[in-house]
Amino acid sequence: MAKLYFRYGAMNSGKSTALLQAAFNYEERGQHVLLAKPEIDTKGADQISSRLGVARRVDFLIAPDADVRALVAEHAAGIGGNVACLLIDEAQFLHPRQVDDLLRIVVDDGIPVLAYGIRTDFQTRAFPGSARLLELAHSLEELKTICRCGRKALFNARLVGGRFVFDGDQVAIDELSHEKVTYESMCAECYLRESGGRLH
Known part of the structure; x- marks a missing residue:
């Protein structure tokens, strides 16, 4: 089936x-x-x-x-x-x-x-x-991958011009943006550290 x-x-x-x-x-x-x-x-x-x-x-x-x-x-x-x-x-x-x-x-x-x-x-x-x-x-x-700290990555953090951002449109693909948009796979601990505790 x-x-x-x-x-x-x-x-x-x-x-x-x-x-x-x-x-x-x-x-x-x-x-x-x-x-x-x-x-x-x-x-x-x-x-x-x-x-x-x-x-x-x-x-x-x-x-x-x-x-x-x-x-x-x-x-x-x-x-x-x-x-x-x-x-x-x-x-x-x-x-x-x-x-x-x-x-x-x-x-x-x-x-x-x-x-x-x-x-x-x-x-x-x-x-x-x-x-x-x-x-x-x-x-x-x-499908699993790891965070920079070695733990299992759960989240996708966005960087614009190399800096983490936590506000903006849901979809931002680098070819569509004025500044270079990249993403980093992160575990919950590292994500919360970079976001200042925000989960939005």
Whole structure:
């Protein structure tokens, strides 16, 4: 039976690498997969890229108002309708109704979906897409990474121009910003130290 998988972790936990490895594993066995990501993720344009230097073009980008099930049906028709798996990177940027589409793709169309993303933003709040995936997914898997202190990282702290910030829009991608925006994966202790105890 097909399932909806949500594989989540703090930034730099290897999510894109795991997605590209999963795609390779399917294709090594002669199966067709579809790769997608939300178009709001402008980093890498239409590519999914790993910090290890591996990159691959997606089959389609998902606009904020797109019907994901219709997109999958359209692209599946282009490969004879035989889709072994749909893999989605940066799934936190999906609209909750698009996550509902993913469940319908699994249940009604029989296509497994592997969604990769982060749970929470730089203010420790769940992204709407991630919250819905946590509610609907058949399987949840945490991909782990470590904080600079060596403890397990839970949160994603935002830096603008090299300084930690704890206010601002939920989404800030460095190509979209005037100042360089970066993120650091942190444990709860280090996050609270840098935020002065704020969890927002």
